[in-house]
Amino acid sequence: MSKRKDLLQGLWGGELDELKIWNRHDHDGYTTVPRTLTYINRILDYxxxxxxxLSQTYLSLWCRVFDEGFIxxxxxxxxxxESGFSGQRAVSTWTVRMRKLKELGFITTKPGxxxxxxxxxxxxxxxxxQKIYENKDKDERYNALLGRMQEVGAKWE
Structure with a gap:
């Protein structure tokens, strides 16, 4: 991590103190998301x-979740x-997307x-x-996700 800090300092120097940089440890209103989320979203839309x-609906859930995964x-x-829907059919369209996320196994839900x-x-x-692709040909989306997982040290489980 100090190499990255050294690089930042070398590139921006004294400007760093004046720039407002987002840091989830210093600011409220932020969450932790998987570094692979953009790749996950590509697979979801496919x-x-x-x-x-489904990606915008899934992103809106990640923007509301805390570390225990519960919303x-x-x-x-x-x-x-937040999922990009407005007008008279906004909630019904969102509901269809949520049902699909549940059907695919990305969320589990309970009524209230x-x-x-x-x-x-x-x-x-x-x-x-990983489960979805067990009996499916590994396509470019899967392979790209696998490559990104290797970059960031992510594991399937």
Whole structure:
């Protein structure tokens, strides 16, 4: 890590003290996401099929989750908006995407007073993808994810 700090110092020098850099340890309102999330999202959109991308809905869940992987959804409209949906069909479109995420195994849910998705648990996406591809040809999306996992030291389990 000190090599990276040295590189930062070498590139930006004294400017670093004046620049506002995001640091999740110093600022509230941030979360930890997998470094492989962009690759996971590519696979999700592929698995969803044409015209029904899942990545924005999945990203909105990651932006709300804490380290235990649990989300309580009381305001479906906000989640629908964060997922990119607006208008009269926003919540129903969001609900379809959530059902697909559940069907694929990326989330597990329990109903509550606010509906079928009040309680959501995000499952390890790498484990889910590994299982999906067990009996499937490994395509460029899978191979790209595998390469990125090697770069960042991620493991399937």
């Amino acid at each position: 698995l969803a099929g044409t015209g029904s991308p 309580e959804i009381r305001d479906k409209e906000s989640f629908a908006y 007073a606010s509906g079928e998705f009040q309680y959501v648990l995000l499952l390890n996406p790498l484990s889910v993808i």
